[in-house]
Amino acid sequence: MKTLTLRSGTRMPALGLGTWKSDADEVYRAVRSAIEVGYRHIDCAAIYQNEEEVGRAIGDALRARDASREELWITSKLWNDSHAPEHVQLALEASLRKLQLDYLDLYLIHWPVALRHGVALPTGPDDFIPLSELPLESTWKAMLKASELNLAREVGVSNFSKRMIEKVSDTTGQTPAVNQVELHPYLQQDALLAACHQLGVAVTAYSPLGSPDSAAMLRRRDDVLLTGHPAIEQVAERHGATTGQVLIAWALARGTSVIPKSVNPGRIAENWAARDLDLTPADMTAIAALDRHDRKVEGKFWFLGETYSHKTLWDE
Numbered sequence: 001m002k003t004l005t006l007r008s009g010t011r012m013p014a015l016g017l018g019t020w021k022s023d024a025d026e027v028y029r030a031v032r033s034a035i036e037v038g039y040r041h042i043d044c045a046a047i048y049q050n051e052e053e054v055g056r057a058i059g060d061a062l063r064a065r066d067a068s069r070e071e072l073w074i075t076s077k078l079w080n081d082s083h084a085p086e087h088v089q090l091a092l093e094a095s096l097r098k099l100q101l102d103y104l105d106l107y108l109i110h111w112p113v114a115l116r117h118g119v120a121l122p123t124g125p126d127d128f129i130p131l132s133e134l135p136l137e138s139t140w141k142a143m144l145k146a147s148e149l150n151l152a153r154e155v156g157v158s159n160f161s162k163r164m165i166e167k168v169s170d171t172t173g174q175t176p177a178v179n180q181v182e183l184h185p186y187l188q189q190d191a192l193l194a195a196c197h198q199l200g201v202a203v204t205a206y207s208p209l210g211s212p213d214s215a216a217m218l219r220r221r222d223d224v225l226l227t228g229h230p231a232i233e234q235v236a237e238r239h240g241a242t243t244g245q246v247l248i249a250w251a252l253a254r255g256t257s258v259i260p261k262s263v264n265p266g267r268i269a270e271n272w273a274a275r276d277l278d279l280t281p282a283d284m285t286a287i288a289a290l291d292r293h294d295r296k297v298e299g300k301f302w303f304l305g306e307t308y309s310h311k312t313l314w315d316e
């Protein structure tokens with residue numbers, strides 16, 4: 001199995017299963033079939049509102065001895081309404097209970113955005129807390145404390161820019177193990193990837209297939225789906241692979257971990273087989289040409305009012 005070695009020396013399985021938008025009634029089967037086929041890494045989050053079903057699947061898979069707890073890599077994420085240091089451990093423990101686990105392998109700050117406690121998604125400007133009032137550094141310190149209590153083996157961040165990573169690292173002397181960010185051929189983020197590697201931060205690529213099932217929810221119109229792009233189709237044809245497999249193999253070839261979501265057992269198996277696909281330098285060059293800074297998860301929902309903006313969120 002391909003793994004990414006984190007700064008601590010811990011090895012994280014490179015290919016995992018995403019669970020955002022996986023309906024509660026579908027995600028149990030998805031996680032069970034992923035573990036049966038060989039996946040050992042499951043990406044979860046409190047806000048996905050399906051951790052109980054994911055936990056039932058993990059619990060049943062462990063009892064069926066489809067995998068051992070030590071082989072599994074379970075990631076979850078702190079929601080934005082629990083950034084206050086006194087809420088971090090409680091939020092982590094709530095995820096653990098739902099996931100039927102006594103520790104996480106990785107716990108991430110989901111977004112560099114703080115919401116009032118109890119607000120799942122903001123409906124107006126008053127739902128936000130400015131970072132000047134609740135700085136990321138204090139949330140990060142609470143994350144480090146939770147890892148000292150062995151509630152999470154590793155802690156990291158998600159949707160963080162280079163500057164944000166440097167800020168939390170400089171304040172505490174401890175750098176996040178992982179930054180989970182959107183990465184696919186339409187949004188390649190070479191500079192952020194290089195900066196993370198230089199800082200010793202492993203990178204996980206989210207929405208690696210271009211997140212087609214979030215378009216309606218995020219009120220976004222996708223023109224050419226990545227999985228239907230002629231250049232990706234050509235690479236797929238050359239290898240007798242599918243376009244989904246090419247996109248996953250591309251993420252692995254860039255040294256990132258990657259977490260494609262599927263609730264379809266056929267595609268779950270298809271995506272798993274992508275780890276055996278080796279792309280050539282010519283394939284990589286052809287795919288590099290597709291970069292167009294096209295974010296699928298723009299974070300527009302954080303821009304109600306003036307507390308957060310595209311510029312402050314993405315540092316670009």
Ligand SMILES: NC(=O)c1ccc[n+]([C@@H]2O[C@H](COP(=O)([O-])OP(=O)(O)OC[C@H]3O[C@@H](n4cnc5c(N)ncnc54)[C@H](OP(=O)(O)O)[C@@H]3O)[C@@H](O)[C@H]2O)c1
Binds near residue numbers: 264267
């Ligand atoms: N940290 C963050 O802020 C953040 C943000 C976004 C995502 N994530 C994580 O990253 C995971 C993946 O991202 P995502 O869910 O946005 O999108 P994605 O994995 O890029 O795409 C998922 C979509 O692709 C379809 N699909 C799966 N395999 C396929 C294949 N081989 N060929 C064609 N279509 C295929 C899925 O349909 P079926 O399910 O019907 O197969 C689903 O519609 C999430 O689930 C979540 O765990 C994290």
